[in-house]
Amino acid sequence: MVAEPDFLEQVAAVARRHGVDPGELKEVAGGVANRGFVLGDELFLRVCRPGYEADLLKETHVVPAARSVGVLTPAIVEYDDSGHLIAAPYVVMERVHGTEPTNLPTGLANQLARLHQLERTLDLSGVGEDGWGDPWRTLDELADRGYLDPGTASWLTGWFTRLAERIDGSGAKVLIHGDVAAHNLLAGPEGELRALIDWGDAAWAPRAMDFAKLPLTQVAVLLPDYLRHSQSPESEEELAAAVLWFHLSWGLAKLPAAPWPGQRHWTAPTTSRMLNILHFFTTAPPQPWSDLT
Template sequence: MNLPDFPDLGAERLDAVLARHGLSGALIVRRANVGIFNAIFEVGQDLILRVPRQHPAFVESAHKESVVVPLARALGVRTPALVAFDDTLELLEVPYGLYERAPGGPLEHLGRAPAETPEAYREVGRDLARFHRAERTASTSDLAIEELPSVDALPDELAERGYVGVQEARWLTSWIAHLRVVGATEKTNAVLRHGDLQATNVLVRPSGEYVVLLDFGACGWGDAADDFAGVPLSAVPFMLDGYREEGAGALGASIEARIVARQLHIALFLARRGPQPDKSWAERPLGMLLDLVRTLATSSDPRWRETLP
C-alpha cells in the first residue's frame, strides 16, 4: 500500500507549532506509527499533536475530527478533548490538532484474547451506543465513509488472482448469498458510525481497564453493524452486551448477519493485498477470515451459527 507523505515535520516547524499555542520549550517526541492516517507526537505530559498525511482524504479526516470529537464528548463518549485545531495552513501544509493526552495504550497491544478483556469491549460497546445517538446537523449531515466495491465479484477475483481455488470461491459466493437470506441486507436507520473501530483505537490501562475511544476521522452515516467489523468476531458479543445495556435501539433484528457480512466483505476486499506485517489486526485479512470462521463454527449461540451456509 503506497501512502502519501507527511509534510516536513522538522524541529523548526514543530517549534513554530508549539509557539503558536503557547507551548514553547515543551518536550515533543514522535510516537511510532500505529495507524496510517496521522503522525503522532507527545507534547509534554498532557497533550498529543496529530498531523495528517498530505492528501485530500487524510486532510478531510482531520476536519471530520474537529467537528465530531466535541460532539462525541457532548454525547458522553469517553474520548480525549480537542484542545486546538489549526487549519490556516500558515505553519504546515495540512491542518493539525492538539488533543488531551489519555493514559494507557492500545488494547490490541496487550496481546490478549477478547475473552480475557471482556469488560473493555463492553465499555467500547457502551460508548459506541452513545455515539450512535448523534443527530444530523448542518455540520454532520454530509459526513460519509468511502464505500467498498461490491462483494459479489470478490470471490471470483480472488480465484482468478490465485488467492483461492474455484471451489473456495464458489463456497464464498454461497456464503454471501446465505447471509442475504438471513438478513444481511436489512435496512435500518442510519447512524453516525465511528468508521475505524478497531482495538488499536481503544486505549486501556495495563490491567485491561478501558480508558477512551480514539480516532473519529473516518466517521460517516450508515449501518450501525459496520462499527462491529474492525475487531475479532469473538469480541463482538461483549460489545453488543454493552451496547444493549446502554439502551440504544439502532441495531435491528438481523444485527448478527449484518456484522458477519461486513466482516466477510472487508476481509475479501483486503485479501487482494500482500502481507501487512506492520499494520493492525484489522488490516490482515487472513487473520480476519480465520477468526470469523473459527468463532462462528464454535459458537453455541444460534443467532451466530445460522450465519454460516
C-alpha cells in the same frame, strides 16, 4: 518537502504557542494519517501527513458531535490549516492518559451505543456515507481471477444470500467511528475505556460496520452489552448477521491484496480476517452466531 530539522522546529513553535516547553515534546511512534506528539502532560499534537487533510478536517466536526452525546474522546483545543506555524494542517487536543488495550476494554459497548444515537439527520461536514458493498461481485471477480474454485464461490454466494435474508431492514445509517480497533482505544490500568481516538474514518453507515475491525471473539462478547445500552431496533441475531457480513465481505475482498508487513493492526495481513472467521466458527461460538453459517 520540509526538512526534518525544520519540521521539528515548527512543531516546537506549536508547543511554545500553547505554553509548553519544547523539552516536554515527544513524538509517538505509529500513525498512518498523522504524526503524533505529546505536548507536556495535558496536550497532544497531531500533524497531518500528505493525502489525509480531508480526514483531519472531518475530525473537527465529528469530535464535538461525539462529545455532545457523552462519548469519551479528547476535545480539540486548536485546529490550524493556515500553514503559518506548520506547513501542514494540525490539531492540538487534550491529552488522555492511557494505553492500547490488550483485551476488550470495559465501557466500549456503552460508548458505541452513545455514538450510534447520532442519526443521519445531523449535518456533519465532510462525513460521507458507506454501505454494504456487493460481495457477490467480489466473489465473481475472485473466481474469474483464480482465487476461488467454482464450488467454493457458489457456497459463499449462498452464505451471503442467507445473511442478506437475516439483515433485511437493518440498513438505518448512524454515525460510526469507522476504525474501532485496539490501536484507537486508550484504556486505564483496570482495563476501563478512557478514550476512543482518531476519527478520520467516521461515516454514516450501518451500525454493524463499527464492529468490523474487532475480532469476532470480541464482538460476540460485546454485542449483548451493546444492545442493553443501545436504541438499536435490531435483534442480536440481526446485528450479528450484519457484522458477519462485513467481516466476510472485507476478508474476501482483501485476499488478492499485496502483503503489508510491519503493521500492528490484526487485519493487515491479507488472510487474517478469513482465518479469524475460521477460528471463530470452529471454537463453538455462542448463539446466535452458531446459527449464522
